[in-house]
Amino acid sequence: MLESKYAELNIEGMHYVREIKDGEGKRIFYILMSPKNKPIKEVYDYLTYRIIKKGDKLNSIKRTAYDLVYIYDFMMFELLTPELVDFKYLHNFIVNYLSVIDQNFRVKDCIKRSMLTRVPVRNEFRNNMIKVIDKFNSGGMASETICGIVQTVKEYFEYLAEKKKKDINLDDIFETSLLYPDSNIDMTSYAKRRKEVYTIKGILIGAGIKIRKKSRYGNPIDRECIFEPEEENAFLEALREENPIYRLYFYLLLITGLREAEARAIKYFDCPLNGFEFDFFKLDSHICYLGEDMWRVKVEVDQTNPPDLSVKFDKPREVEISDMTRILKSLLTEVLLYRKLVLKKKRLKEHNFLFINRNGTRLKYKSVYDKFYKILDKAGLEKRKGNGQLTIHSTRHTFASTWIYSIREKKGLDIDLDLLCRTLGHSSPKVTKTTYMHFFTEQKKELNRQMEMARKQRGDQNKTD
Template identity: 25%
Template structure:
């Protein structure tokens, strides 16, 4: 039974109810209504939601987010994503909210939290990731009927949005990069050449097995990614980044020939090391001399040194080779849909958005091709010298 009282701030209702989930007696009050009928309507709506399964939870916000990560994210997202959620909780969310109850988190309070994150020097992107952790956890609470409304809705991240840039190696510099890589070390040359000619992520390339290559049809099946820092060897190979990342791509005859040579080179290496010294069970294509996976730090250092020796931009990341592949495909006139499928992007929009302005060559190439095509249809060479527009033709 609800009771109502008129205050200076307006009408207030207060009622007691039994939580349908915990069967505990609880109290609910709300104030600020202009009239008593408005307060009565709000009280009735609240009791109706309780009957429909709305459960108010009296639990610290940080405890709820932690249980969300463990019960709903573990096993559903990649290990790195799981670590990111946990790091957001322990490093940023918990120190700020401490033991604040989830029901006491208000929109204004949450906005101040986001502002505080920016004020202590975190980038806009980092704050966006922190926000996604809190928002997603509380959105589930709303779906489950544990919260009436997500207090994160309506919040804004005020930091300056950085212009998205795409790093890649210019096509004129690729021969110099590969020549330098070959001089640095054969296994690095073949690894980086595969990335350049396929657009694979480094984890996808590092997980590539010989059984994934169809030499006859010149296709490569990408269905796994390597975890460069596994907790144990059973977790060495995992799912690709997204569902679309699991794909079959077409490759050039040149790369197929390189891979055939690499297979012969690797087989000779197996003979030299002996049966017991080589990891035959992994069946990796791009690996150490003994068949073990390539360490991430080794690839990183090799790439950086090769760039320096080749007098190229030293701040480029290995991922820039994926971007470079996309640039080469587009410069060669490949259809954007084909590039999307090769890269494993979720949609054509992602591909076109990311690579829309990456090379002035594309702009020049497109206008050159347009002029070449339209000159045959619209060009002045279709008319004889002396022809005048609109001059009647004599019979």
């Protein structure tokens, strides 16, 4: 029995494409419009870029605009931005969204699509009594059509990452896999172009496109993605001018290595307040006080959380923190007081997310994304912004590199790296080693020197004997 959550989804409109005409009624351009009838600026910039830099003709621009309608609708339904899309969501987009959309439904070049209250899915998915054995061979989109849409999405996301400096990790979205001869998709036209392509459930994504093969265990991160010590100090100094929410949020990222969504998902339930002093021994939160300046942050998998707060690999963990400087305690005190004041002022019902915005609702990715780059500007690090340089994820890389440098001279390296793996929530220690092992360059050089000295001493001893 085939079902789709999109069939019964109540919506308030969908995106649509509007054609632009000149004074003589001739079509000259296409733009993507939101359900609120506002142009999507980033798509406008991208289509303009395609014309100027790639030489796309009007029909190509039209096709690109219509392809991007699908991903923008999907992101709207899933409460996503391009920065939050990962391989799991792309897989869902292909397998569970594009395969159920009714491609024969047409509301072109008008605002009627922005007034829809239901998603136009195929009839098979509206009637739970109809059995469909294969979604891709049951009257839905052809695999070639899906391939074209996803290829457009891939090129658009590459543009956002490389030209717009969006915090998009392309390796997290697109994975490589070998295309086998027994594929059920006709690949004759692609066979001579490339043997290794992006595929999801047999849907071709990247034939003929130069791609960087992703290691099974990830790729080493570049040093440019890490705060140098003086840059981290400048960032923290600029952070002092922000409100308590952002000061604690970014400080916590730097001292725990949490992913940005894991920090935003931290919940707070209660803590007794005596005057202006909180009894942190009785703190009921994902942040716990252990005594003697030690704290613990719990990363918990909560299926009731919105999609943008999901935990990677669904892997819960705990991170312990030493707070001898009392900075964490001081910032948390300010945040709890600030939080109580804002919620009371806005007359909002108490909710359990620790980090809130000035309106009293939970902190969203766009807010921390925008704030992060503003702080970089204040810190004089504006030239270090963007993909391949400093992003929010750089706080995590900086934490990991600091950890590694602190254990360089220690024995039992594998034990320490295993602990770092568990602290970061990596899928395996091999991921941690592959990602950060190149930071041990100097240690490797010293080991080679010691081995050379040992060989020399052995040789001298043999001559003596």
